Amino acid sequence: MSPMNIIWMIAMPFIGAAIGLLYIGISRNITARVQNRFGPPPYQNIIDIIKLYSKKTAITHGVMFHLGPVLAITGTISTLMFVPILTGNYPIYLFSFQGDLILLMYIMVFGCLAMALGAGQSGNPNSAIGVSRGLTQMFGYEVPFVIALIILMVRFDTSSVLDIIKAQDTVAHWNIFRSPFSFIAAIAAFLGMMGNKPFDIVFAPAEISSGPPSEYGGKYLALMQTNRGLFAFVKLVLYTDLFLGGAGDFITLILKTFALFLIPLFIGIVNPRFRTEQAMTFFWKWPTAIGVVGLVLVLL
Amino acid sequence: MNDDLDRQNNNIIANWARKHSLWVLAYGTGCGAIEVPPTMTSRYDAERFGITGMATPRQADVLLITGYLAIKTLKRVIRTYEQMQAPKYVIGFGSCTINGGMYWDSYNTIKRLDDYIPVDIFINGCMPRPEGVIDGFIKLQERIARGQAKGWQHYQENLDWYRANQKKVIKNWTMPDYNW
């Protein structure tokens, strides 16, 4: 653990959140353009968060309600610690170790579960339905996601993200090309994880207000929004690492992550939301099938 | 407590952020709600100013009272307003919020909105045009930036007065008391 790493460790959550929020801001802009309008400035999300932090917050629903967002962001930050961010001349990987991929699979769920617990205690039926939907959806996308990861692990015979990155040394060796089945399964799961349409059944404003965060406002919501930006960044980096060969420097990182970010964005702009069971059917049908095929191919 | 509130109102950075990020509660309380979609959608695009819709009162900053309030709605509006997190702002749409408007002799609508909840900005019109709505938001932004949009503070300080007015028209008061 070099001092540099400790600095990165402290700085990275902030940078990550900023980048994630900026991406979401840009996504609002892109959405707006498709919708025939201008949209807010790209840094709008950051203003939103400053505002949310400046709000008085007086909502009480119990301990877990307070802890939920805190635990969620803790989960996300710890996930960030285990994801290699840059692998070039100035590498940033904080706690990477052999088997971190398996840990990631668990730790990524941690934030969501914390949220679920917190929201569940708010007593708002919308939150409750949202939580149950969220958990259901998690069941859904975790299956193709895990399959996709297993494919990679089997293929490279490692459970270290760094090893997987190292294996993708040239463009042609990127996993997106080398194991497309795994990529398809993983990207489908990615859609679910990002919660863009058609898989935003958890938040679904017209159905259950805004789902789990219904009762969260002010500073809690600020925390959750930060978490959302950071988590988006973590996921994007992880996917870049796994399928696009990681990034040697910040510019590559931003290009690659943004390219990945565009996929759920574009799908989300033009599609309505699935119903819960339709989403489940979707995850368990095509991506899982493709994943299984890929797995079979790899195992053969 | 007042010092604390005043400090909150005069925080320049916070006010700047509040000004540029107005989350509007999606609650069409009256017929004025019909001009909100055009304001929010592509033709007028209020999101340019960081104005966007929010689904629940906990998350929203601005409560649009889009016109008259039936007494039955008033009860829900008060509840909603109290659930919102301070600083929060209320915009009154159209004539009916000012002096009863078209429904001045209706037995089921309130006449002066500011008797029941504090209103930061009144927008004239029946209905206000989208330009009017945006103008209202701009005026609200100016007031926020100057730290003058203190309706929520006024509500806290004069809660008894507001309560008395509210209870005068709402016969069956079955709501939890103030909980912030």
Add this chain to the structure above:
Amino acid sequence: MDSKLIKEQEIKRNINNAFRSAEVTVVRRRRISVRFRAGILPAFISYLKEYMGFVHLVMISCVDWLEDNQFELVYHLWSYEEHIHAMIKIRLDRDNAQIKSLSSLWPHAETYEREIHEMFGVDFEGHPGLTDLILEDWSDLPPMRRDFDTRAFVAETFEWRKGREDAQDVRQTISARYGETIPEFKKDK
């Protein structure tokens, strides 16, 4: 009679054959109006629905004839086959307004009856739930009755914005200025 009213006349004949006491008037093309008595209304209406093709209950209106001390219930029916609109008018005593519910014939009659009960105070026998539909915690007279004065109620319950007290009546201003005293005559009629 206009030759175009053949269908209407036929329906009138048919109704009169079945219910002698029904006073049927052909108002114009596509409109007939029937005066009927409250007692066997459900039988009459279900006859119209089942046999005469008036399957569509458009609405149920209530008119307060305060001077006659009566409520008039108007059942609007529409026949999709003949394209004829029938208004069945029932007069009820205002003090003891009661009539049988039609909620078994049409599901949405229930809603209309609930509203009439709430707004006029008419009782519907056999209605599954005459609860409040629109108002909440209303304790005054049913508001749509003509003897409920909404302006008086408003003046009592709400307050107007101040600042308009300097308004003057033009006629009064003129008569005051010229020393004219407008007499008040009792209207004999």
Add this chain to the structure above:
Amino acid sequence: MSIKGTLLPFSALKFLGKKPHTVRYPYQKKKTAERYRGFHYNDIEECIGCGTCATICQNEAIDMIQIEGIEAKKGDSGLRPRVDNGRCCWCGLCVEMCPTGSLSLTDQYLHTSSDPESYLLVPGVDHPEFAEHLSFVKDDEVRLLDLARVPMKELDPQERVKSFAEVVVGYMQEEARREATRCIDCGICVTACPDHMHIPEYIGAIADADDELALKYIYDNNPMPEMCGKVCTRQCETVCAIGHLGEPIAIRWLKRYATEQFPDPAAVLNPTIAPANGKKVGIVGAGPAGLSAGYYLALRGFDVTIYEALPKAGGMTFAGIPKYRFPMDSLDKQIGYMEKIGVKIKYNTRVGKDITFQEIRKNNDATFIGIGFHVPYKLGISGEDLQNSIQAIEFLRTINLGGNVYVGKKAVVIGGGNVAIDAARVARRLGAEVTILYRRRVQDMPADWEEIEAAEDEGVEIIPQGIPLEIIGEDGKVKAVKYGMAEMVPDPRGGRPRPKLIEGNEHIMETDTIIGAIGQEADYSFLPEDLKEELKIERGRVVVNEFKQTSIPDVFAGGDNVNRTMDAISAIADGVKAVEGITHYLMDE
């Protein structure tokens, strides 16, 4: 899930490359439509404060208020609308209903404020700059107000010159209702009526099909509606709100309609007469002023005696108005009703001759002088004393008394007032060709335009800008009139233009009769010398106070010999006011 259905939505992404259609308000403003209904603007000069906007407003958003700098005057209530924008819904009904067209809506619509008290707007006073932004204005084609009067049926001109039958037929019931319905009940007419009759009330009653009520309103302060309904100069109609953009309500004809419905007013009015109070009032002259005073005094329990020189009551309305305008039976009905109430009229009693004024004063507690103007002005040209050169006022009186006057085949009437027109039309009915010679232009004639038109219809020739210079006689009789044409020159003192004789442009017109009608004056010869000094008279008119009291406390005066308007309704108003004065003088010790 079809492939097509999955992929097609992505075509929406093509908008990424297009320019959004957003109107970037406030940086970019969209012009409102030409008819946009925004805030009000009121041309306060044009507005007459009739309050129709306030009446039609279903939101009670409009108040009529006093505004600094706007004075009430004839035809203007002095009030102006103030709009409560906390009520207004910008429907524009007020604009559609505005009888003057002064109110409009502008394309301004922004008023955003944190102060709810700031939403009162006096259009035209607040934001005068809105005048540049008018958008929703009155439309010429689509009108809510009925601007056209229900036409009054009249006899055919060819028919009517044959007799003294009444020219105007009068409204039928349905026509009257329709005409009365046009009224907007503003009461602006009351400002112009010298008597301040309850015009909106009785018109409203007619519209409501309650003619009895209408009659009650009418008789409340006018005891001679039969006459007024036929020959009133109707200043009310000149200020009628509807008259600003259309034809004024036929107020006179409606009054006439109301009176015509009941052969016996007493049966309808059933007036309550106060018990006799023991005070006596003597009235000189049974003209409108005297009769009104007498009627209301009698109702108040006074003992009233009217002294009239002529064998019939009515004063100028009897003697000066031809019977085709005011038939004798109407007058008889009117006077009959008054006498029934208890007004005593002594006919053929010329004060100063048959009874002295001092006697009247002595016998009564108060005296009212309502002698009118019955002495004509002289023409002041040579040949005036020739035979067949007569005075219109005397001519009309003789005819109305049933006498005969020679007019010959051709008559020339000099003057442009109502008397001149009346004389001309009477002469026409007596079989003469009639020419009216008037110094100024036709539009300057003081006579009613309706009368002028009727005269022209009946074949009366009008020579405007003709100044009589000399009456040429032959055998002591009138043979012709010499007149010169005039041109109109501006008055150096700023009055109306004056005629100036054009040198050398002289004409001679042969005629059998000359009828002079250039005005009258009062005859105060009945007054004893001491009173003549005591009674303050200026320019031929008795000076009175507000309650028609003269410089002598127990002497009151009214009618033409007091007021300058010189019409019947003013005389009635004087009479009514004098009743107040006399009651006050006699009863309040």
Add this chain to the structure above:
Amino acid sequence: MAALLTKEKETTLYLGPQHPGITGNMMVELKLTGDTIQRAKTHVGYLHRAFEKLMEERLWMQCFPIVCRICVPEPDPNEENLARAIEEIEGREVPERAQYIRVLMLELARITAYLMWMGGQSGSMGLYTMPQWSIGDRDYILDLFEELTGGRVYHMYIWAGGVRRDLPVGFKDRVRKVMDYIESRLVDYDRLLFENAIFLKRAQGIGIIDKEKALEWGVVGPPLRGCGIAHDVRKDEPYEVYDQLDFELITHEGNDVYSRAMVRRKEIEQSIHIIRQVLDKMPSGPIHNPGPNPLKWKVPAGDAYVRTESARGEFGYYVVSDGSLKPRRVHVRGPAYVHGIALLEHLLQGANVADVSFIMNSLGTCPPEIER
């Protein structure tokens, strides 16, 4: 799994009145087990302004500015109905040009209402691009309204005896231009929404109205035609000049949300078609047959029921006059009164909680016209 869920405890979910999925301001009380609705109950009255009472206090002319507030997204049928009811009692003729202009107004209003509905329907399932487009495009029609009537949303344009103002110069061309634009946009709408695979998946088989019972349930308008039953007031009882115009009666089999959507989608085309005909056929002449002075306007005693095909179905006014200056009674029949309470409660039984807003939108529920 399903068996487990049914044994779950019944929970109550209040949707509204403050809820983004609710059209307008009303509440649906849902009894849920898991995601499935056992019972639904509609609560209305949040927008009750007592119009019918207010009208009893107002002169006949003063009613016109009021009635358009009864249905906010589509105010014109209100004005037209009231005007026509009064005309029927009075026996007043309406000039033909005015009738054409009224049809123009009604059809433009229908398109705006459908565009608004499109936004609501897709917004209820999270497709936010659609409302951004359709409500933005609706604004062009509102511009037309503004030009013709002076008001964007509330027009107060149709009144007894005709209409209030004649067409401005060049207005017809601008209507044509906007119609061409909307027509060109329909392709985009189709691609984004009506042919979208996910929309099909969500809409088909949801909110099924029993075809046999549809008439009895009082279903009217697009939901009725979405059951394949061809009834439309414009054809059944033609008013104004609809009998002189050529248009197709759209029906769609399926009884579900999708078929209702398709009916509306195709009716936009028909409306554009009607508007073009109206523009071509509109005769010249007067536009208003004036009545008496509004302050003294007495409508003769009598009653009349008139109906209009609004964007949500049969819209009716029952007007009773006792011969006085003010109406005795004006009773408004909004299609949402039936759709939004009895029918909605029925359709929600057994539905998924995710579809509440979806079904509600497909019925065109409009609370202000329920409680007036």
